[in-house]
Amino acid sequence: MQAIRRIQSRTVVLPTKDIDTDQIIAARFLTTTTREGLGKSLFYDLRFDADGAKKPGFPLNAPEAEGCRILVAGNNFGCGSSREHAPWALLDYGFQAVISSEIADIFRNNALKNGLIPVVIDHGIHAWLLENPGVELTIDVDASTVELPDGRREGFPIESFARHCLLNGIDQLGYLRQHEKAIRRYEESRPWKP
């Protein structure tokens, strides 16, 4: 994984609450056996009508959404299915961070493992961001802050090990494998065996 320190971008806003991973990427696109190329299926039924034409009202289809790396979404983003195809699709489309007042547990985990930054911020700032699409933000992963257009910096929680891995491009599987001895010891010493 590549190291990620800073993301600077304008925002695109999807104000809907409880956007689930089925909406992020519908099940019919999950018959793939690779991680690549899922961006074209991102939010498919929200982005396109039945004939495959872009829906004009959908925020990602607006010209000003072009090139935005930060998605601001309504409360409880990423709920539902555990499909990692959701962060894969967001990253493949070009997003690098998602901001909401709440982000579902499994999605958050999956996002961090792939270098998509889940940013949970307080309701007041979240509400302001929802009302002001297109503002320029800077996310500093090391400091765990979001810099607002007025220069104010707001902290956000990020699991310390996940942050360390993001900043240094560390693969967590490698870290786990370094503990092979401890794993073996555990397997041998436990009083009952599964």
Added chain:
Amino acid sequence: MPTLFEKVWNDHVVVPESAETPAILYIDLHIIHEVTTPQAFATLREKGLPVRRPDLTLATMDHSTPTTPVSSLKDISVVAPGAAGQVRQMEKNCAEFGLELHGFGSKHRGIVHVIGPELGATQPGKTIVCGDSHTSTHGAFGALAFGIGTTEVGHVLATQCLLQRKPKTLSVTIDGALPKGVLAKDIILAIIGKIGVDGGTGHVIEYRGDAVRAMDMESRMTICNMSIEGGARAGMIAPDDTTFNYLHGRPRVPQGDAWEAAVRRWRSLASDEHASFDRSVSLDAGVLQPMVTFGTNPGMVVGINDPVPDSDDASFRKALEYMRVTPGKPMTDNKVDVVFIGSCTNGRLSDLEQAAAILKGRKIADGVRMLVVPGSQQVKDAAEANGLDDVFRAAGAEWREAGCSMCIGMNGDIAAPGQLSVSTSNRNFEGRQGVGARTVLASPATAAASALSGRVADPRPYL
């Protein structure tokens, strides 16, 4: 004074957590299926790693498989061209990495969360994971069971471990005797309605109380299954005699003296009397009525005869518009096009029996399509042995092969745009059962009654 969750957690810590690093947690059972594993196997191949514990890995195919008869891989490219590549890849991965696969033709093929308990692979005190959020189902046995992403599937395949921060605990106490016609599904829908779809985020739920103790295992599984719909990754129930009786004699449980020893260990798992939880809520099941969803998330629930609520919240309005339901009117006003009985929530034998009891000797309404999809091959065989398939067919329903089917709509079993589906599955998200399809979640009894009436219906008059 540890809780059930803490006891299971503590028992599996390989390396404790610190401020800098999460705990390394050992996994006792890893269930895998065709949709969320191909990329994980690709990682193993890239790094030249084997599967560390094939003996703790249980493989099947369920999500994208057809529910029309398929006896071999040859048939699949005809009936399910989209899924064929994935299904083939799963066969190849299991063969290459030495995993036993319960594939087509196996009498143990079925939905991941149905076959684990059936085989007795699901046991109290185990840690269980699967690349599927409804892994919480296995918590009904007092296991710590939760869904993981594909990267984590790779971690478990390679190391049998996961990196985890310890979650918080939420106690949900359910007391009272269930009124007639009110099932476990109604209880869990009521709980999600109460705590909200993000109410359990960051928590493991423990379900307690008289009503839980009185439930059979299949009802407990229905409750734990939908923990994730309340935002909690895991839901647990302390094991008791009901649990042990269910497991006794199943293929993968310990036998003889080892069984006695296991039961003694399992009995000690219950939360201590004065164990403390980070949060607690309670629910009186005695006053519940059958519940249905009216919106596009599982927290938007209402009693079957109660009016759909109203709000000026934009997301709420958008959901009502999508569902084409009117606030102030009960859900029973809505015409039904499709009825689906199945899924890891309600696709077990007792669920099919609940539905069949209502359908027996009756005919489903004109214009309604009803699919009954057993959760596993074992469920299918047992149902057929009891003649349930005849009841469903005689009523006008389709009796199909085991799988996830219309719960996720990956295999071509879908509702058409705009159609209303009363479904015993767990998610009523926009498009979950097909583009533009409108899903109403309900119990098997409510779903069967709705098929008969042609509108969303209260099952009680049919009992």
